[in-house]
Every structure is written in structure tokens, then in C-alpha cells.
Amino acid sequence: MVVAAVIGAIYYLRRSRITAAGQCGPSSKRTAPSDPAILNALRQNLRLKVMYDEAKIDRLIDFERRRLPTAGEEDLMREAIERWERDNR
Numbered sequence: 384m385v386v387a388a389v390i391g392a393i394y395y396l397r398r399s400r401i402t403a404a405g406q407c408g409p410s411s412k413r414t415a416p417s418d419p420a421i422l423n424a425l426r427q428n429l430r431l432k433v434m435y436d437e438a439k440i441d442r443l444i445d446f447e448r449r450r451l452p453t454a455g456e457e458d459l460m461r462e463a464i465e466r467w468e469r470d471n472r
Contacts, residue, residue, distance in 0.1 A: 417457040425460035432467050443467065 426440065433439040443463040447454070451462065 417455060421457060422460065425457065425464065428464055429460065429467070432464070432471075 429440045429443065430437075433443070440463075443466070444456075444459050447459040447462040447466070451459065454462070
């Protein structure tokens with residue numbers, strides 16, 4: 384049941400990345416603060432990928448923060464997930 388919820392959250396998050404112009408990527412402007420439930424789902428996704436190594440999660444997010452200094456926390460986590468998935472194919 385939890386797995387289905389995480390998969391549903393991931394699907395929702397990936398679909399919500401598509402902007403009105405049909406482009407993917409972090410938005411340059413943040414209009415509203417991120418939903419804590421979404422942030423928790425993204426962090427849990429990262430936890431599963433790095434086997435619950437919280438320091439590694441922080442390093443992945445910090446790397447994306449240096450690369451994209453104006454991105455919001457949600458976008459940084461999404462980018463960290465995408466980079467991890469791309470690097471671990």
C-alpha cells in the first residue's frame with residue numbers, strides 16, 4: 384500500500400514538471416511554497432535510492448543547489464532524483 388502511494392506520488396510529480404509550454408525542468412520563478420507532503424515524498428524517494436543515507440541525500444541536494452542556485456527545494460530534489468536515475472541506469 385505504501386509502495387503504491389510512493390509510485391503514485393512519483394508519477395504525479397513527474398507529470399507536474401511539464402509546464403504550460405510543454406517544457407520540462409525547474410521553474411525559474413517560485414509562486415508558492417512547496418507542499419510539505421510533496422517534499423516528504425521526494426525525500427523518501429531519495430532515501431530509497433541511497434539506502435537511507437541522509438548525508439548522501441544532503442550532498443545530492445547541495446550539488447543541485449550549487450548548479451541551480453535559484454531553484455526551489457522541490458525542484459532541487461527532483462533534479463537530484465533525475466541525476467541519480469540517469470547516473471545509475
